[in-house]
Amino acid sequence: MVEEFGQQEPLAEHVYDKRVKEYGWVGSEVAFGLAYEYTSPAQTILDIGIGTGLGSILFHKAGMVIYGLDNSDAMLDICQSKGFASDLQLHDMSKFPYPYDGESLDHAVCIGALQYFENIQPVIEEVVRIIRKSGVFVFTVMDRSPSENAAMVLGPEITDSGSTDTIYRHSTPQISEYLQVCGLEPVKSLEFNMFMDRDKRRKSPVKIYVAMKRNTTRRSSGTG
Numbered sequence: 686m687v688e689e690f691g692q693q694e695p696l697a698e699h700v701y702d703k704r705v706k707e708y709g710w711v712g713s714e715v716a717f718g719l720a721y722e723y724t725s726p727a728q729t730i731l732d733i734g735i736g737t738g739l740g741s742i743l744f745h746k747a748g749m750v751i752y753g754l755d756n757s758d759a760m761l762d763i764c765q766s767k768g769f770a771s772d773l774q775l776h777d778m779s780k781f782p783y784p785y786d787g788e789s790l791d792h793a794v795c796i797g798a799l800q801y802f803e804n805i806q807p808v809i810e811e812v813v814r815i816i817r818k819s820g821v822f823v824f825t826v827m828d829r830s831p832s833e834n835a836a837m838v839l840g841p842e843i844t845d846s847g848s849t850d851t852i853y854r855h856s857t858p859q860i861s862e863y864l865q866v867c868g869l870e871p872v873k874s875l876e877f878n879m880f881m882d883r884d885k886r887r888k889s890p891v892k893i894y895v896a897m898k899r900n901t902t903r904r905s906s907g908t909g
């Protein structure tokens with residue numbers, strides 16, 4: 686999946702979706718299963734890095750209204766052709782603000798897109814601005830132990846593009862700190878392995894988090 690990032694040439698119809706199946710990626714299904722209990726039909730959800738829509742189509746099937754942003758026209762075209770998203774925006778997720786008003790959507794999801802960024806705190810802050818109180822943000826990161834380097838270089842055998850690519854992993858303490866600073870309460874998380882190659886020889890840990898926007902403002906931690 687990683688090699689699709691930034692692709693400017695239009696993809697053959699649903700090539701990306703086929704590849705996701707070949708790799709046995711089930712992150713979207715797991716994310717939906719973890720977040721489902723916090724959502725209701727007719728609520729809205731913003732899919733950041735929506736791609737072809739795999740991360741939000743289950744929320745649509747559960748009756749929710751899908752908003753999506755992505756910086757790839759080709760991916761958005763495929764998503765659009767599926768006809769389930771109510772609103773799609775061509776937007777770079779590292780450019781702020783995103784084109785949505787404050788507290789205008791109920792929830793947010795980001796599957797398989799945060800690994801392109803070393804510092805994801807600004808994305809989390811932007812989600813907190815956009816979603817309503819008690820809304821959840823469900824997202825995946827490439828996991829790492831605190832002693833491992835954040836950067837992971839993917840060789841040509843993984844990228845399929847003949848060149849190397851660098852992605853970033855995020856440790857549990859790092860995510861906990863981001864959530865705390867941004868005002869999100871961690872409610873669930875789950876770690877599992879994803880396959881990095883078609884032959885399913887190389888595995889890498891992924892972690893899915895569900896975090897809720899606090900309903901009340903936290904009191905400062907001073908004494909008195």
Ligand SMILES: C[S@@+](CC[C@H](N)C(=O)[O-])C[C@H]1O[C@@H](n2cnc3c(N)ncnc32)[C@H](O)[C@@H]1O
Binds near residue numbers: 692734754801
């Ligand atoms: C691995 S795909 C995941 C797509 C989808 N979320 C899914 O679950 O299948 C990563 C997506 O992130 C998008 N992306 C990568 N960098 C981005 C950026 N800076 N701004 C917006 N989208 C970005 C890519 O275009 C691609 O659609």
